[in-house]
Amino acid sequence: MIGMILAVLLQAGPKVDIVAPSDPFVFTAPAGPAYSPYMVVLTNKTDHDIVGLAVTWAPEGDQPYGVQSESFGSTTKTSIVPARGQAIVTPDGFLRSDFIQKGMAMLPKRPHPALEAANHITVNIDAIIFDDGLVLGPDKTGLVDNINARAIAISRVLETVRRATTDGQDVTAALRAMMPPAGTNLALLPPDLVRNWIVFYAGQLSRLPQRRDRSVQDLQQLPIPPTFFRK
Numbered sequence: 001m002i003g004m005i006l007a008v009l010l011q012a013g014p015k016v017d018i019v020a021p022s023d024p025f026v027f028t029a030p031a032g033p034a035y036s037p038y039m040v041v042l043t044n045k046t047d048h049d050i051v052g053l054a055v056t057w058a059p060e061g062d063q064p065y066g067v068q069s070e071s072f073g074s075t076t077k078t079s080i081v082p083a084r085g086q087a088i089v090t091p092d093g094f095l096r097s098d099f100i101q102k103g104m105a106m107l108p109k110r111p112h113p114a115l116e117a118a119n120h121i122t123v124n125i126d127a128i129i130f131d132d133g134l135v136l137g138p139d140k141t142g143l144v145d146n147i148n149a150r151a152i153a154i155s156r157v158l159e160t161v162r163r164a165t166t167d168g169q170d171v172t173a174a175l176r177a178m179m180p181p182a183g184t185n186l187a188l189l190p191p192d193l194v195r196n197w198i199v200f201y202a203g204q205l206s207r208l209p210q211r212r213d214r215s216v217q218d219l220q221q222l223p224i225p226p227t228f229f230r231k
Contacts, residue, residue, distance in 0.1 A: 015136060016050075017043040018125060038115055039090040040123055041097075042081055049079035050087075052129030054143040057091050059118030069094050070129065072147050075221045079131070089123075091115065133226035146193055147225050153197030154219050157205065161216055175206040 019041045038057055044050050052070035059065075067090075069080050079096075081087040086097040092110050115121060127139035135144055157178065164174035179199050180186070186196065201219065205212050 048130040050081035054127040058122040060120040149193030175202040
């Protein structure tokens with residue numbers, strides 16, 4: 001049973017407010033914030049959408065549990081928290097308050113034994129990314145690096161497809177040449193986010209050649225990340 005949620009990183013400031021569940025001003029709606037006792041409510045006080053968010057829940061004496069979400073891996077380009085908007089932040093995911101009010105979405109409720117057994121939990125807002133590229137928080141979970149790595153990987157994969165098509169080469173063979181040999185255990189290789197994303201996307205395109213044109217179009221339509229910066 002949770003005894004306390006400790007101070008939250010980035011608890012307040014000119015950009016965002018983070019409100020703990022015990023606060024009387026917690027957002028309420030039909031879906032209800034009470035369905036997760038580990039939630040916080042994030043209020044975006046700026047005129048920029050929040051397009052990336054990483055949060056960890058750290059039970060005292062146990063490993064932290066993290067959740068990330070960002071807007072650059074989907075063609076829907078939906079923000080995590082709109083300008084001047086709110087989102088419920090839980091270990092089961094993040095959900096915009098305007099979606100809850102409209103009855104458009106609801107988060108699943110999953111068991112979290114480590115959190116349920118803890119007397120103290122620290123909620124860390126590890127990273128917040130705004131649509132102009134501003135990054136707040138330490139980003140120990142590597143959200144920015146992962147977004148940049150995926151963008152680089154997609155660019156290389158699309159260029160490989162374009163070049164192979166133009167030169168009349170076997171596109172599937174060109175894609176497979178981008179990846180480590182079949183049977184390679186990536187976990188045993190040095191960490192390389194770009195390589196991992198190349199394996200994901202090149203593998204996807206090479207396995208389903210009949211859907212390749214549509215998949216390439218989807219990749220081309222993904223939002224391009226801004227240049228990230230800190231103040």
